[in-house]
Amino acid sequence: MELGPYLILGLLEGLVTAAVLALMALGLSLVFGVMRVVNVAHGEFFMIGAVLAWWIADAVGSHPAFAFPAAGFMAAILIAPVLTAMLAMAADQLVLKRLDYDPERTIVATIGLLYIIQQVTLMSFGPDARPVEAPFNHRLPIPFVEWRAGGLQAGGLQDGGWQLYWPWGLGTTSYKLFVIMAAAVLITLIWLVLTRTRAGLVMRATRIDRDMAQAFGIPVGRVYAAVFGLGAGLAALAGVLIVPIQQAHYLMGHDPLLLSFIVVIIGGLGSLPGTVVAALLIGVGDGLISVFFSPTLAKIIATLGVAFVLIFRPEGLFGGRRQ
Amino acid sequence: MTVLQTARQKSWGLHLGVIALLFLLQFVLPEYHHGNFSRIMVLACFAMGYNILFGYTGMLSLGHALFFAAGLYGMGMSMHHLGWPAEAALLAGGIAGVVAAFGVGVLALRTTGVAFMIVTLMFAQAGYLTILYFGDYTRGDEGFVIAAAERIFLGFELTDPSFRYGAALILFAVMVVVTLRLVQSGFGHVLVAIRENEERTRMLGYDIQRHKLIAMVISGGMAGLAGAAYGLLFGYVGASFASVQYSIFPLLWVLLGGAGTVLGPLIGTLFMFYLIDWSSDITTAYMLIAGVALVLLTLFAPQGLAGTLRQKLVRWLP
């Protein structure tokens, strides 16, 4: 494939990765920013979202009243994040709250949660990768322009000029475009909630100074539970969105956890625009680097790239100097 | 001063006692547990190395798999491809750990806190992928075997369970003594001071970066030696030891056992090993039990096992 179309393809694929990553990282960033908790189980909430999506889509799809393909997916996208959020809030109340959100102990506790969630999923859902049918999935070929030299061609003498053509293999699917747009809409919504509503104000206040917030009558305990639930819900939502492209599998949370963790730090703690930009950089960058290098070498370069960004800008791209 | 001195004597007594106990245990342990203890002692060395940086200096690294793997592969590659004898290969493994830690340290120590976590994590991931990338030499994820005939150290066959136990114990004892000397030295006190209050320590005129780098190199060297020893004693070198899991493990062991205690890493490693082992006898859902146990432990032993012990009973524990 020529370089131009190849880059376009890499970009489109990268955008899908970035979209999902941004949603997930946003959840992690909220939890990390407000509660100062490194939630190692965040990837498992992503996995639960995907697994629940399979379950719900399967249950709804087999019911005769909802026998159209999109019904299962629609039900899943509404129900799965809510269930996951409720589960996370229960975990917050039962465990994290009792640890008083101590940074080190919560790491061990969330590793424990990770084991529990994985094992329960393995026992109930099984070890197989399970697909969910996309509500719509059309293959969309993408045109590209190329310069045709003038001269004597098969059809006679022709002028040179730009021509539209359909490069081999360049295309995407309608569902992938939907994922990109859905993520964009959701992130905008969250940004509005955080900056324009009372709930957002409360969250920001709690993040900046927990004790002060408490003194001003903010129910910090409930804010924490809500934030933990919201963070898990966002991860689950990312899981639901990705499951028609990938598949639900009980170990699928591992790599997205690492990536979203990286995104949060690269973006700068607590910076929503930073998180989004970092997700784009990581998602798209990975796609583009793989155009030029062998895939594993591309991963090595991308990984070292992240390290060097932080070495020379430890506060992240959008963080203030010193947190 | 005398209080400090008796505390020192007590702690030397305790640690030498633990080593003596481990020595005696080999005569009574059933064969399976005898083998397990050999493993646990080597892995505890890895955790002790981690503890120098995390427990004493307060730097949370998520990249120690890199140092363990550097030792493992430094040893394995020099035996497998260069035909080195085991003694030289073990040394090569330790040096590989030191070099890797120095390289990562020089760069990563420009950062602190969560940025430091991510930078070390990234270097370790890059190391893992590099092992896969050079699969023609490393055999990638599949790894390779160190032939039984080559695993002879100073004339002792490491395939023999008694010699293996002895070798693991010697390594462990050396690490305990080194750690103890270190934490009781002035240098060790500076590390703890850095952990407790970096700014104040700087104002007192200490070169923070230099201390941190040295701590990192010692930590990486210990992890590297542990990796080299593990490969040598058990005959296998593979990329799974470089994966992110093996960066999480020492953190988990140290936190469970008690960060900033000399014996915590051993206790944590021992506890985690048998938690998995015993619960897998009871049920196939052993991960569930392990998970619940971890959660309960954080709830009821907040400083780790040794840490809680120190808080409640023996305050002089180093």
Next chain:
Amino acid sequence: MTASDKMSTRPGRLASPGRRDLIRKLGATSALAAGVGVMPLVGGYHQARSAEPIRIGFQVHRTGIGAAYGRWYSRTTDAAVRKINAEGGINGRPVEIIAEDDGTDPKRGAEVVEKLATQHRCDLVFGTLFSHVVIGSSPRAGELKVPYFVVSEGHHVASGMLNRYTLQPGITDVKSQVQAMAPFVANTLGKKVTMIFPDFAFGHDHRDYFSAAIEAEGGKVVAKIAIPPTESSFTRYFPKIPRDTDVIYHVMVGPAVLTFVKELGEFFGPSRPAIFGFIDSLEAVDMASPGLEFLEGTYFWEGNPRYAQANQSAYDKAYRQAVGVDDNGASISDARDVSTYAHMFGCWETLHIIKAGMEASSYRGPADRTGLIEAVEAMTTMPHSHAHPQGDKVFNGRTHQVFGHQYISKVENSRLVLTHTTSIEDTIYPDEVDYTTQSF
């Protein structure tokens, strides 16, 4: 030198089970155990020796990346043991399986071998699939002198990397599988091949052995695309496929395989080259899954045909029924629970070989372990039978590796239809090791 001589010359500790066994045989157990005080409750065990079951340790991937395989390995093993016990067991003794999860991890794998051998006192250990677990565990098996029967299809056994205690008599290895595919690919599908494989050892084996084999057939590998193991989306790698490719050769493992195949379809759309894959890419995956429609008309290697074929043998029929697999290769109780049919027969066949080996060597207990290995090493041809439902085989005692037929199926109406069966000769390559020259 017998095992007991060796034990008695070994330096060291009081209570190694090897010595324990020896003592037990001498009939002095209780007294000595009481005297030493470290061997509780083993006395009296030996009286019931003849009815005592043969204990087979089963190293199973119950968790981790191999869990989908492990579950079916487990079911196949249980079915084989039921059959063997119903037919009178081994040497008149019942067979007991002691399963232990290794988490698909080489470190835990070695520990599990140790546990099965020393704590559960198994006669042998069997059943490992993933290559890194085999390679990580095999040194321990060799040191503990416990026979280790793997069902892995890796080339590690025949390459000479392992030891005399490790055997693979129930499943063919990747080198023989791959080289047997080359004539079919070159002569039926095309000469210019692009390979897509995971960037780790298993993938590298495919790359190296297939490249060599296809060149011998006058073909050529025009591109080799190695996918990093952590990858979960693949489209961006497909433009590296040269346009003049005749055949795409793909082999992927792990949970992302379905994505891989699906995205391959989305990338090519209606105009695709011929596609040949290893069923590993879709093992335990329903062929009727959404997105797999495009595989219609493509070809797969199968270790054992997943769908019951028109000319199904009576042996396959009985085996299928015993394990609980329907004609579509799925569980009888859940049509969506698809088996790992191309690999799991190896457990069934290996257990039957263990039985044959134990009977040939009159195996009575751990002291006869070397006799068991020698008996298996002496095996040569294995006829297509109830013990070998996948087909007839030839065992090479020197390399500890079995050779057998390979199957190539075409996807028709979302079913795999057998189109070609290779001869055993196609799969054979020169020996790389002679384990029989190694001492025990």
